[in-house]
Amino acid sequence: MTISTAIPEGAEHLSTPPAEDFRRLATAAGSPPDTTDVRAGTWTTTERVRRRLGDLIRRPGLLLAIGWTVFVTLAAFVPNLISSVDPLRAVPSAKLRAPSWDHPFGTDQLGRDLFSRVIHGAGLSLGAALIAVAVGLVAGTVIGLVSGFLRGWVDGLLMRAVDVLLAIPGLLLSLALVTALGFGTVKVAIAVGITSVAACARIMRSEVLRVRESAYIEAATAGGARRSRVLWRHLLPNAGGPVLVLGTLEIGTAILAVSALSFLGYGAVPPTPEWGSLVAGGRDFLGTSWWLTTMPGLTIAATVLAVGRISRALGGQDGEVR
């Protein structure tokens, strides 16, 4: 897990630039949206894109991370594009083969191709991580938004509830949820997601408290906008940036937590490949077939590292200690 869930600094490219604020202010105050600055807007975007591309080339680590993430995402959505071998097809004559050109990750005790199993397992493992992050983000954002917007006793109550979630060690909380909900990838994902609600809620709340003091919120309220409109149109888009950055950070944590639970045997039912359970499946062959645990484990580690690298770049914390 990452230890800092404090608001990532310098997420300025995610928040609305001042020009946008003025336009919104005008819209909120009742005048038609100002369209004259559209060309200027595209020019700055192109310039920004060019600058970002230039940055990318100078950062091979980030480029590698993006490449790996694209590869793994492809594996998750169209596994057959990368490996057309059936991950469940057992070839008894080719069991426990070491990695070779035909089987890049080797084969398991039933003669199934491990590379294909890892590729086809990406969908479940990454999907579960995304569900987990979505659960945490949505629930956390709603709690933080309501808490920061309404203030008063609602805020006090919600924040105390969030404190309690923080007092129970994350894995223990998700294990309790798994005990109650039952086993399976989706249930594991939900259980993992709930443990990240607290962090998201805290950040969202502090952002809402910061943003609600801004001039454009005041202008919108003064212009007669309804509370719900202020909440959805002005507060949420402007306060959401840091939470989204946290969300990308949480993907890595979620992949680790989901694969740990799947390693312990609470995820998908055996023949279905899933990263954590693939590592668990190689436990009995540690002394003889190293690739059975090493390859899926390396895949998990590389993915978590890549996602972490990208989210640190998004959070503007490059080269800085977190």
Next chain:
Amino acid sequence: MGGYLARRLGQAVLVLWAAYTVSFLVLYALPGDAVDTRLGADSGSDITPEQIAALKSDYGLDRPLVIQYLTQLGRALGGDLGRSFDNGRPVTSLIAEGLPATLAIAGAALVISVLAGGGLALLAAGTRHRRLSRFLLNLPPLGVAVPGFWVGLLLLQQFSFRLPIFPALGNEGLRSIVLPAITLALPTSAMIAQLLAKSLSQSLAEPYADTARAKGASRSRVLLRHALRNATLPALTVAGLLTGQLLSGSVVVETVFSRTGLGRLTATAVSAQDTAVVQGLVIFGALVFVLVNLLVDLLYPVLDRRILRTTPRILITAEGRT
């Protein structure tokens, strides 16, 4: 001081009560009946409905939820966490049996993480070589990204199977502690290193560090005598988080190394959907977290007198959260 102590103690009790309530809600109020699932899953249909009913009333599961909650809470206040659904033994004695083994590896892991994490941070802050410093600071994210169960298996593979230095499984002797402790220490070392490196670099930029340098103090003296002492305090706030991480990590580590202990107890209880044991362990986790944070908060004013005199409220919000 007396008022502060009383307030802080009251808070700790409240958090514990809330954690108890959350775990009860999760485990008993969510749909899915542990007794039904377990009996149904275990043995098809050779258990009569009467037997199920008798079992339920034996554990008090046939009564209304509110009554169950109140009686259980009453018992928990007296130190009774109920009996295991699996073998009928008291949960407290199960926890007491598992505690020493887990304490041994967690203690060893804590020592390793303080030495490794602290050493890494000090070296990164103290070295004149920018490249070495950058390299060292890139290690902690790596430590957080690799899955613990995989590291454990890799260590087993290298140091138990290829080179038979350490036993592959079991609780006997000091040698069996080494590999589990290293595995457990990996994420916590990374956490300590990240936090300490950050707060060291902040301390080194403070005016008092300049003053010390101006007075002719050597590089290492400024680092060790001046910066380190001030940088340790903020690092203490994560003590609760660290213990939580060690406790959660033990679930995976004890499974990988086939050791007995609290983590193994947790894993088997979840697999057997033994609700009472899981709840007991969650409450135990929260208790440890609350106690450690209480200890840190009480220690804080002793270590730094300024805190008590100026802003006691900061302490209350510094509850080990990130």
